[in-house]
Amino acid sequence: MIRRGSKAPVRELTAVGALAAAHEHMTDEELSTLASFSWARKRLPPRDALSMFAPDPCEPDPVIMAEMQQRTGECRVFQVQGGCRILFPFDGGAYDASQFAIEPKAWDHERCDVCLEPIPAMTPCYWADGRSSRLLICTACHQRYVKPKQRRRWWRFWE
Numbered sequence: 001m002i003r004r005g006s007k008a009p010v011r012e013l014t015a016v017g018a019l020a021a022a023h024e025h026m027t028d029e030e031l032s033t034l035a036s037f038s039w040a041r042k043r044l045p046p047r048d049a050l051s052m053f054a055p056d057p058c059e060p061d062p063v064i065m066a067e068m069q070q071r072t073g074e075c076r077v078f079q080v081q082g083g084c085r086i087l088f089p090f091d092g093g094a095y096d097a098s099q100f101a102i103e104p105k106a107w108d109h110e111r112c113d114v115c116l117e118p119i120p121a122m123t124p125c126y127w128a129d130g131r132s133s134r135l136l137i138c139t140a141c142h143q144r145y146v147k148p149k150q151r152r153r154w155w156r157f158w159e
């Protein structure tokens, strides 16, 4: 099943063993369904982030991590001096100010759900509402998996 949100991003996390989680690659079957979604070309602006610091050895409170992962679906961990900085995307709403600071526009890229490459904010990309969740893919993956299979509408002969 294709789901965005349940997957943690790869590279930032692998630096921290305890939090390591890998993106699952899509199966061929999942890839073959991509063309059936209706994709909208977008440029996603940077998002604000909630930032948390966990001192070395970087073992943030598992309860907070689980709750935030469930709420936001994603996190990024950066090793910094003395510990790690953990970011969650934040689109408003209540948060625990004793745990988090807001970092404006710090969530500055997303990842392609197919190739996992970063998609910097404001870069053209494609967005679709899948059966169970939203999907985001880069223009290269759109070219590769979606475009060739899309049926042209007869009046759009110029495409």
Ligand SMILES: [Zn+2]
Pocket (backbone or CB within 6 Å): 112, 113, 114, 115, 116, 117, 137, 138, 139, 140, 141, 142
């Ligand atoms: Zn891609």
